[in-house]
Amino acid sequence: MMIDVVVLFFVLGVFARLVKSDLRLPEALYETLSIYLLLAIGLKGGIELSKQPLAALAPQVAACMALGFAIPFVLYPLGRVLRLGAADAAALAAHYGSVSVVTFAVASAALARQGIAHESHAALWVAVMEAPGLVAGILLARWGARRGDTGVGVSGQWSTLAHDVLFGKSVLLLLGGLVIGAVAGEAGTAPIQAVFIDPFKGVLALFLLELGLVAGGRLAELRRFGAAVLVIGLGAPPLLALAGGAVGVALGLSTGGVALLATLAASASYIAAPTAMRIAVPQANAALSITAALGITFPFNIVVGIPLYITLAQRWTAA
Amino acid sequence: MTLAKHPKTLLVIVAEAAIEKKLVRDVRQLGAQGWTLTEVSGAGRGGVREGAWEADRTIELKVICDETVADAIAEHVLAAYAPHYSVAMYFSTVAVLRPERF
Numbered sequence: 001m002m003i004d005v006v007v008l009f010f011v012l013g014v015f016a017r018l019v020k021s022d023l024r025l026p027e028a029l030y031e032t033l034s035i036y037l038l039l040a041i042g043l044k045g046g047i048e049l050s051k052q053p054l055a056a057l058a059p060q061v062a063a064c065m066a067l068g069f070a071i072p073f074v075l076y077p078l079g080r081v082l083r084l085g086a087a088d089a090a091a092l093a094a095h096y097g098s099v100s101v102v103t104f105a106v107a108s109a110a111l112a113r114q115g116i117a118h119e120s121h122a123a124l125w126v127a128v129m130e131a132p133g134l135v136a137g138i139l140l141a142r143w144g145a146r147r148g149d150t151g152v153g154v155s156g157q158w159s160t161l162a163h164d165v166l167f168g169k170s171v172l173l174l175l176g177g178l179v180i181g182a183v184a185g186e187a188g189t190a191p192i193q194a195v196f197i198d199p200f201k202g203v204l205a206l207f208l209l210e211l212g213l214v215a216g217g218r219l220a221e222l223r224r225f226g227a228a229v230l231v232i233g234l235g236a237p238p239l240l241a242l243a244g245g246a247v248g249v250a251l252g253l254s255t256g257g258v259a260l261l262a263t264l265a266a267s268a269s270y271i272a273a274p275t276a277m278r279i280a281v282p283q284a285n286a287a288l289s290i291t292a293a294l295g296i297t298f299p300f301n302i303v304v305g306i307p308l309y310i311t312l313a314q315r316w317t318a319a
Numbered sequence: 320m321t322l323a324k325h326p327k328t329l330l331v332i333v334a335e336a337a338i339e340k341k342l343v344r345d346v347r348q349l350g351a352q353g354w355t356l357t358e359v360s361g362a363g364r365g366g367v368r369e370g371a372w373e374a375d376r377t378i379e380l381k382v383i384c385d386e387t388v389a390d391a392i393a394e395h396v397l398a399a400y401a402p403h404y405s406v407a408m409y410f411s412t413v414a415v416l417r418p419e420r421f
Contacts, residue, residue, distance in 0.1 A: 278337035282403035
């Protein structure tokens with residue numbers, strides 16, 4: 001079986017939406033599942049974190065943050081060349097600078113299935129890569145606005161944004177899970193493993209079903225935005241994966257680690273970024289970014305991208 | 320016997336959930352003593368807002384207050400948020416029993 005079973009649930013969701021099925025997961029369940037996934041990913045990483053020296057992780061954390069910050073500066077000019085407005089290009093770039101936790105989860109599952117080892121504290125990379133891309137996107141939007149391209153200023157204060165990103169549910173739960181896992185360790189978390197570790201993949205499958213429903217709805221909207229969204233949605237991930245993979249190799253990561261960092265670089269945020277961008281860059285079209293990130297890039301990554309990035313990592317780390 | 324009723328203005332603001340916190344803060348600052356918030360979905364000139372993802376959620380904020388306060392809130396919302404966010408507002412006159420609470 002080439003495709004991971006969880007991906008099939010995503011396909012089912014897209015199909016349900018395309019045939020206009022009445023299937024819909026209750027909002028509350030969607031929220032619950034996302035909270036579960038974030039906490040579980042954090043916990044798993046934290047348990048591993050407790051087994052190693054923290055100082056060794058500093059270069060990884062710094063490199064991940066720099067990577068997330070740099071990505072929007074590459075994508076923004078590309079968006080402008082493809083005739084997106086300054087605000088739209090900046091907001092879209094921010095989505096790609098930030099990361100998708102579920103794409104990460106699917107990649108980890110694929111690695112586990114193929115028996116490829118990876119740094120098990122990788123959840124830490126996810127947590128620190130969430131924010132830098134958003135900051136870069138806002139800087140770009142302000143810069144574009146100052147040059148008069150958008151005609152309107154960018155609203156919001158940095159303090160509000162910093163609060164919303166750092167204490168927003170994604171980073172809070174990921175980091176919270178990491179800390180709890182690190183403090184409690186393998187033995188301490190044993191009583192809750194039956195909830196947070198073992199059923200993980202089943203929950204991921206359910207969540208992907210819901211994401212399939214949303215992504216399917218976005219696919220129908222594709223025509224509204226033209227070629228630019230399609231070009232970036234399909235073109236950016238492989239390009240960014242090369243950059244992420246290169247950073248991984250430079251850091252001396254394992255094969256699985258290189259594949260995960262490539263995946264993270266290639267992924268686009270659809271939970272934290274849309275909310276943050278709606279506040280910070282209100283003149284950007286939110287539907288455009290979400291269509292690219294969730295309608296095109298996410299399916300591309302989980303179906304085609306991840307196997308590709310794993311192969312890339314295997315080539316690059318082959319001795 | 321009929322109860323003594325007092326006229327007040329009900330201002331309903333339907334807006335993107337993205338500005339929920341700011342709206343609530345502004346409404347209080349401009350003199351409203353209370354508010355009621357519900358999550359809704361619907362469609363308008365900006366397209367369908369079905370709340371399928373977080374930034375797509377829509378809220379309905381109800382404020383009962385004096386007419387002058389309602390006007391001040393509406394004026395502020397029009398100037399501060401309407402240019403870039405989906406916002407709809409409407410007024411009606413309602414009768415309340417304890418006017419000092421609004």
